[in-house]
Amino acid sequence: MPKFEVDPAVHRGLADARLNVEIDNGDMILNLGPQHPATHGTLRLVVRLDGERVVASDVVIGYMHRGYEKLTEYRTYPQITTLINRIDWLSSFANEVPFVHAAEQLMGIEAPPRAEYIRTALTELSRIATFLLFLGEMGLQVGAITPAFYGFRDREYVLNAIESATGGRFHPNFNRIGGLKDDLPWGWIAETRESMRKVLKSCDEFEDLVVSNPIFQKRTRGIGIIPAELGASYGVSGSNLRASGVDWDLRRDGKPYLVYNDLDWKVWTHSDGDSFARYWVRLQETRESARMVLQLLDVMPSGPVMTKVPKIIKVPEGEVWVNTENPLGEMGYYVISKGATGPFRVKIRTASLSNVSIAPWLLRGVYLPDIITVLASLYFILGDIDK
Amino acid sequence: MGNNVSKKDAFAKHLKGMLGGLRVTLRTMLKPAVTVQYPHEQEAPPTRARGVIALLEENCTVCMLCARQCPDWCIYIEGHKEKRPARREGGKDRTVSVLDRFDIDYALCMYCGICVEVCPFDALHWSPEFEYSESSIAHLLHDKDKLGEWEATVPVAEPLEIGAEVKGKK
Numbered sequence: 001m002p003k004f005e006v007d008p009a010v011h012r013g014l015a016d017a018r019l020n021v022e023i024d025n026g027d028m029i030l031n032l033g034p035q036h037p038a039t040h041g042t043l044r045l046v047v048r049l050d051g052e053r054v055v056a057s058d059v060v061i062g063y064m065h066r067g068y069e070k071l072t073e074y075r076t077y078p079q080i081t082t083l084i085n086r087i088d089w090l091s092s093f094a095n096e097v098p099f100v101h102a103a104e105q106l107m108g109i110e111a112p113p114r115a116e117y118i119r120t121a122l123t124e125l126s127r128i129a130t131f132l133l134f135l136g137e138m139g140l141q142v143g144a145i146t147p148a149f150y151g152f153r154d155r156e157y158v159l160n161a162i163e164s165a166t167g168g169r170f171h172p173n174f175n176r177i178g179g180l181k182d183d184l185p186w187g188w189i190a191e192t193r194e195s196m197r198k199v200l201k202s203c204d205e206f207e208d209l210v211v212s213n214p215i216f217q218k219r220t221r222g223i224g225i226i227p228a229e230l231g232a233s234y235g236v237s238g239s240n241l242r243a244s245g246v247d248w249d250l251r252r253d254g255k256p257y258l259v260y261n262d263l264d265w266k267v268w269t270h271s272d273g274d275s276f277a278r279y280w281v282r283l284q285e286t287r288e289s290a291r292m293v294l295q296l297l298d299v300m301p302s303g304p305v306m307t308k309v310p311k312i313i314k315v316p317e318g319e320v321w322v323n324t325e326n327p328l329g330e331m332g333y334y335v336i337s338k339g340a341t342g343p344f345r346v347k348i349r350t351a352s353l354s355n356v357s358i359a360p361w362l363l364r365g366v367y368l369p370d371i372i373t374v375l376a377s378l379y380f381i382l383g384d385i386d387k
Numbered sequence: 388m389g390n391n392v393s394k395k396d397a398f399a400k401h402l403k404g405m406l407g408g409l410r411v412t413l414r415t416m417l418k419p420a421v422t423v424q425y426p427h428e429q430e431a432p433p434t435r436a437r438g439v440i441a442l443l444e445e446n447c448t449v450c451m452l453c454a455r456q457c458p459d460w461c462i463y464i465e466g467h468k469e470k471r472p473a474r475r476e477g478g479k480d481r482t483v484s485v486l487d488r489f490d491i492d493y494a495l496c497m498y499c500g501i502c503v504e505v506c507p508f509d510a511l512h513w514s515p516e517f518e519y520s521e522s523s524i525a526h527l528l529h530d531k532d533k534l535g536e537w538e539a540t541v542p543v544a545e546p547l548e549i550g551a552e553v554k555g556k557k
Contacts, residue, residue, distance in 0.1 A: 075458060076456075078456070078501060079456070079458040079499075079501065082458050082497055082499035082501065083458060114550065114551075146412055150415070153421050156421075160433075163432075163433055163435075163436060164433035164434075164435060165435070166435070167433075167435035167436055167437045167500065167513065168437055168498065169436075171497070171498065171499070173499045173500060181500075181504070182435075182547075183547045183548060183551035183552070184547065184548035184551065185433075185434070185435060185545050185546070185547065185548060186545055186546040186547060186548055187548070188548050189548060189549070205411050205415075208407040208408060208410065208411045209407070209408045209411045209412070210408075212403075212404045212407050212408070213404050213405070213407075213408050214400065214401040214404045214405070217404075300550060301550065302549075302550030302551070302552070303550070303552055304552040305551070305552070
């Protein structure tokens with residue numbers, strides 16, 4: 001076969017011609033990621049632009065797939081709690097709770113009341129830690145760097161509280177089937193009360209610094225609006241859906257879990273559904289969570305934190321679906337057990353996957369700089385998307 | 388005219404929002420810094436912090452429970468059995484397990500603490516020590532001598548919070 005040779009000048013001409021066609025077409029393909037700082041991980045976004053407006057976009061996921069559903073089939077129940085910490089690494093304690101509840105329901109045991117109260121307090125603390133990072137980082141995405149520092153500073157107080165109780169800063173692994181690993185250390189309640197006051201104060205700061213800032217409002221108001229029905233049909237959950245005016249919170253409306261029914265709290269909603277509404281709802285929820293923790297610390301019952309469980313945990317045959325309100329939205333585990341030391345199959349429903357699935361619809365027609373704002377306001381964690 | 392007024396209003400609103408934010412930053416500026424100049428200054432980690440696992444060699448009976456329960460199997464244990472003379476006069480010789488190798492690969496360790504928890508003879512402990520980074524990943528494999536050195540840094544268990552159940556002696 002003769003070698004097909006083309007003069008390099010022709011190649012150059014062809015490349016120019018293609019470029020001209022693309023320019024004439026008026027569309028440009030822009031590739032964001034997978035290593036883009038604004039995507040909190042490895043999310044790839046392919047955007048088709050007409051001038052500065054987005055015509056179409058595609059979200060490419062899976063760069064961080066770690067195969068949790070398969071891994072759980074080869075681990076025992078106590079080993080799984082340490083793995084599933086890493087699904088959503090910002091609110092790792094909240095990841096453990098639904099799984100441990102699923103195993104407890106299958107075994108027909110219940111954690112003692114003190115353990116449930118501590119679990120609730122730590123879940124809310126991890127919610128505050130997650131949201132404080134969002135409140136700061138959202139400022140960063142619109143070009144203000146100061147809120148990011150404030151967010152990280154205030155998150156430290158919460159992480160210190162989690163670390164001194166559980167021993168792990170990001171990956172507590174504190175839940176055990178039938179209770180908790182250990183009781184709280186001496187002085188924890190007083191320290192946490194102090195840091196919750198700091199959190200409430202810093203929420204006021206965010207209100208002054210970010211929410212009432214005219215530039216922030218111009219960058220977020222009326223941009224990236226999720227209509228309530230459409231959001232629900234995409235499976236968007238959590239604060240994203242509440243920011244569209246849907247009054248739905250699994251802590252109140254779902255199957256009762258932990259001790260939320262004993263507390264005095266409120267579900268916050270916003271009717272706008274835009275980026276600003278999502279920020280505002282999360283700010284209010286941070287406040288509400290801090291108030292909930294303060295209430296929990298006041299009424300913490302005494303007693304053991306662990307029920308009697310066998311040394312080798314074998315979960316009887318059965319299936320159970322447990323879903324909870326995680327900081328990012330609805331998270332659930334469908335656990336099928338065949339009576340062994342480990343589950344037969346686990347299906348993990350993570351909030352971020354559904355939340356980010358609306359992005360192609362949401363990004364249609366927005367300006368290029370607003371892509372980052374809209375994505376940041378959806379608030380997803382890549383580990384939570386790719387599992 | 389009306390347009391003029393609304394412009395003025397918008398300007399006032401913008402100014403108010405800006406000044407509100409600047410007030411926050413100014414207040415923060417006057418407060419002392421919250422950051423610590425590591426490594427010149429150090430904050431002590433909490434007593435419970437899971438920094439490094441320490442091994443008390445004489446308590447280990449080579450039962451392999453920790454190696455088996457580890458979620459990513461990063462503990463390597465080898466041992467052999469030895470005959471020791473009986474404790475009492477005229478008794479049978481005892482068989483004891485002697486630890487030859489006890490390695491933890493900290494490049495793999497997930498710091499979950501399952502090994503410390505399952506150890507039936509209290510040979511493993513958590514220490515909040517965290518400064519053992521290495522320039523080569525192979526040096527993160529700590530052998531039993533190195534794990535034994537960490538034992539000196541293990542803190543005394545702290546008391547529990549009010550309302551906790553005090554475990555009685557069995």
